[in-house]
Amino acid sequence: MSLYPVLWKELKDMLRDVRTLAAIALMPLIMMPLLGISSIYAQQLQPGVVVVVDDDKACGSIGNILNISSSELKTQIIDALRNGGYLVITHEERNNKLVPDLKVVIPRSFIANLTSFNRTAVVRIVKNVASSKADQAVNIVNSVLAQYSRKVSEAKVEYLGELSSIKLRPDSVLNPILTATVFVGPQGGQVSYAESIRIAIARLLAFSLIFVTTPSTAYITDSVIGEKERKTFESLLATPVPRWALIIGKILSTSLVGLITGLADAAGLILFFTLPSMTYGINMFGYITPSLIATHALAVYLSVLASLAIILPLVIRSGSYRVAQTFSLIVIGLASLVFFMALYVDLDKITPAIVRYILYAIPYTHAVGMIEHIVTNEFSLVTTHLIAMLVIIGVLLWLSLKLFNEEKIIYSKT
Amino acid sequence: MRDNLAVMMKDVVKRFKKVTALNKLSFKVPEGSVYALIGPNGAGKTTTLRILSGLVKPDSGEVKVLGFRMPEEKEKVRGRISYLPEDAGLYQRLTGWENLLYYAMIYYGRDRANEIAEQGAKISGLSKKDLSRKASEYSKGMARRVAIARALMVGSELVILDEPTSGLDVFSSYRIRRMVREYVNETGSTVILSSHNMLEVEAICDYVALINKGVIVAEGSPERLKENYGGRNLEDVFISIVGEGS
Ligand SMILES: Nc1ncnc2c1ncn2[C@@H]1O[C@H](COP(=O)(O)OP(=O)(O)OP(=O)(O)O)[C@@H](O)[C@H]1O
Ligand SMILES: [Mg+2]
Numbered sequence: 001m002s003l004y005p006v007l008w009k010e011l012k013d014m015l016r017d018v019r020t021l022a023a024i025a026l027m028p029l030i031m032m033p034l035l036g037i038s039s040i041y042a043q044q045l046q047p048g049v050v051v052v053v054d055d056d057k058a059c060g061s062i063g064n065i066l067n068i069s070s071s072e073l074k075t076q077i078i079d080a081l082r083n084g085g086y087l088v089i090t091h092e093e094r095n096n097k098l099v100p101d102l103k104v105v106i107p108r109s110f111i112a113n114l115t116s117f118n119r120t121a122v123v124r125i126v127k128n129v130a131s132s133k134a135d136q137a138v139n140i141v142n143s144v145l146a147q148y149s150r151k152v153s154e155a156k157v158e159y160l161g162e163l164s165s166i167k168l169r170p171d172s173v174l175n176p177i178l179t180a181t182v183f184v185g186p187q188g189g190q191v192s193y194a195e196s197i198r199i200a201i202a203r204l205l206a207f208s209l210i211f212v213t214t215p216s217t218a219y220i221t222d223s224v225i226g227e228k229e230r231k232t233f234e235s236l237l238a239t240p241v242p243r244w245a246l247i248i249g250k251i252l253s254t255s256l257v258g259l260i261t262g263l264a265d266a267a268g269l270i271l272f273f274t275l276p277s278m279t280y281g282i283n284m285f286g287y288i289t290p291s292l293i294a295t296h297a298l299a300v301y302l303s304v305l306a307s308l309a310i311i312l313p314l315v316i317r318s319g320s321y322r323v324a325q326t327f328s329l330i331v332i333g334l335a336s337l338v339f340f341m342a343l344y345v346d347l348d349k350i351t352p353a354i355v356r357y358i359l360y361a362i363p364y365t366h367a368v369g370m371i372e373h374i375v376t377n378e379f380s381l382v383t384t385h386l387i388a389m390l391v392i393i394g395v396l397l398w399l400s401l402k403l404f405n406e407e408k409i410i411y412s413k414t
Numbered sequence: 415m416r417d418n419l420a421v422m423m424k425d426v427v428k429r430f431k432k433v434t435a436l437n438k439l440s441f442k443v444p445e446g447s448v449y450a451l452i453g454p455n456g457a458g459k460t461t462t463l464r465i466l467s468g469l470v471k472p473d474s475g476e477v478k479v480l481g482f483r484m485p486e487e488k489e490k491v492r493g494r495i496s497y498l499p500e501d502a503g504l505y506q507r508l509t510g511w512e513n514l515l516y517y518a519m520i521y522y523g524r525d526r527a528n529e530i531a532e533q534g535a536k537i538s539g540l541s542k543k544d545l546s547r548k549a550s551e552y553s554k555g556m557a558r559r560v561a562i563a564r565a566l567m568v569g570s571e572l573v574i575l576d577e578p579t580s581g582l583d584v585f586s587s588y589r590i591r592r593m594v595r596e597y598v599n600e601t602g603s604t605v606i607l608s609s610h611n612m613l614e615v616e617a618i619c620d621y622v623a624l625i626n627k628g629v630i631v632a633e634g635s636p637e638r639l640k641e642n643y644g645g646r647n648l649e650d651v652f653i654s655i656v657g658e659g660s
Pocket of ligand 1: 411430431433434435453454455456457458459460461462500
């Protein structure tokens with residue numbers, strides 16, 4: 001009942017400014033897909049450069065089993081690198097304008113060493129340490145070499161078997177021990193490869209919460225400081241409107257911005273998966289489930305509510321936009337820290353425990369927790385984090401009410 | 415216990431770090447009267463009115479508003495008073511009408527809000543068309559008229575107006591003065607206002623208190639004050655008292 005007038009006024013006030021609201025909704029819609037494809041595009045736009053040189057230009061064979069040549073290996077390396085998006089230059093066409101990220105050299109006597117039974121063949125790799133793309137290229141080259149090396153050793157084992165008349169399978173000589181890789185989730189339980197991808201996605205989603213806390217804090221600042229600057233607060237404070245109704249009314253109405261960002265973020269999330277799917281033909285739709293989208297939207301909304309509940313008592317006592325925005329920035333900075341950490345570490349596993357308990361007092365930790373556990377279907381943990389988040393928000397609101405002091409508000413310095 | 419006083423202040427002291435804004439201020443306002451606080455800039459008028467509205471806590475002294483002790487019983491007082499701060503503003507993105515409606519809802523709830531806001535529209539003297547414009551498009555005087563209407567329309571037992579007619583043209587001030595006088599005559603409510611306009615004070619007030627440096631230096635009906643200080647009008651009285659004091 002007492003809440004109604006405040007909500008009525010605040011919502012009217014906010015919805016009159018449709019343009020800003022639209023801009024806020026648009027932000028995650030643009031940011032999320034951008035976040036998804038920027039890394040892939042960046043790689044495409046700026047290909048790494050690899051020089052591949054064949055100094056051997058020789059052929060050889062292992063018994064009658066396998067014929068090999070240095071040019072064949074070179075072609076395989078070049079093809080693999082080109083498939084990986086690298087610009088490959090061979091020795092002959094080399095120009096000096098491009099600084100290579102990597103140089104691969106098949107030296108003289110390579111084939112001779114490779115076909116012998118008492119020497120080892122070497123491929124020289126020269127890596128530019130300043131290049132971020134070199135590592136990936138080294139991986140590609142190594143995997144080609146590993147395959148080639150395997151092919152040659154299988155042939156050698158087969159040849160030796162022929163000579164010694166021992167009945168053998170190359171595998172049992174070359175690979176007497178097999179490893180079977182299984183993926184485990186954060187709780188130690190076994191998860192599928194798909195789930196391991198989902199965990200990575202969850203971390204990215206938790207990180208994306210950075211984008212949604214900012215606009216709503218700007219709104220609550222305006223809602224409070226605006227009343228002070230336009231001198232509407234003093235007369236409002238003398239009316240019988242209950243203090244709790246003012247606090248809840250302002251937070252609920254500005255959290256509408258959070259709801260809008262939450263929904264836009266969910267839509268952005270779908271785009272986030274659509275664009276790479278369309279552009280690169282990778283199907284990632286299997287990884288988004290309704291429960292993930294719903295939990296993400298809820299986490300967004302609660303993060304916004306928490307930010308508002310933290311900022312309100314600070315803003316309400318500050319006299320100017322400048323002071324209020326500085327406070328908001330500090331809160332957003334804190335939130336960003338948690339969201340950023342979520343990208344790299346599992347917040348529920350941090351040691352020493354004291355750090356973990358400090359993190360648990362920060363509401364954003366639980367927003368991250370909700371998202372990270374929903375992908376592994378750990379519903380009880382999702383619920384625990386949800387309840388923790390609600391309790392913290394409740395405590396913050398209660399503090400706001402306790403700290404509400406008309407005199408301090410009226411005489412706050414501008 | 416009402417003892418027919420709308421307001422009672424006794425030995426009220428209010429200090430800001432270095433400044434003593436109110437220095438043992440005492441006065442009484444009878445129910446059903448228009449009471450004016452006059453005094454030079456910085457005398458303590460606004461501070462006094464804020465204490466009466468329950469927004470500011472006095473450091474010491476006794477304050478009663480409508481029989482309730484302040485600030486202890488301010489929650490009970492709030493629904494019975496309305497307060498117009500000296501530079502009260504309007505919500506810029508809302509229309510004048512919506513500004514009235516907001517306060518009407520706060521005091522009377524959704525059901526009676528329209529009826530009360532209509533009342534406010536009448537008091538403001540603004541046309542329907544003007545009231546449907548956004549407050550950001552209003553002139554200073556138009557905004558002030560809506561703000562005064564907002565304070566008067568709710569029919570409080572005590573209306574506190576800090577410089578109600580500052581910034582208004584001659585005609586608008588005249589209208590507002592008449593509304594205030596009529597309001598008190600018709601409802602038996604009390605109005606306490608501050609003003610720098612001696613003409614206004616003489617025209618509508620039953621009692622005047624001259625406040626200087628946080629104390630009341632003279633009090634009485636305009637006629638009594640003129641008699642006592644031998645002035646032709648209140649301005650003479652004001653000058654002779656404040657001039658002597660400083
Ligand atoms: N926030 C504050 N900090 C310090 N001093 C203050 C503060 N607010 C008011 N004062 C001081 O209290 C005294 C009384 O101020 P008040 O606003 O009550 O005067 P006033 O009579 O309303 O003046 P005016 O006619 O200019 O409106 C002044 O000396 C003023 O400087
Ligand atoms: Mg004043």
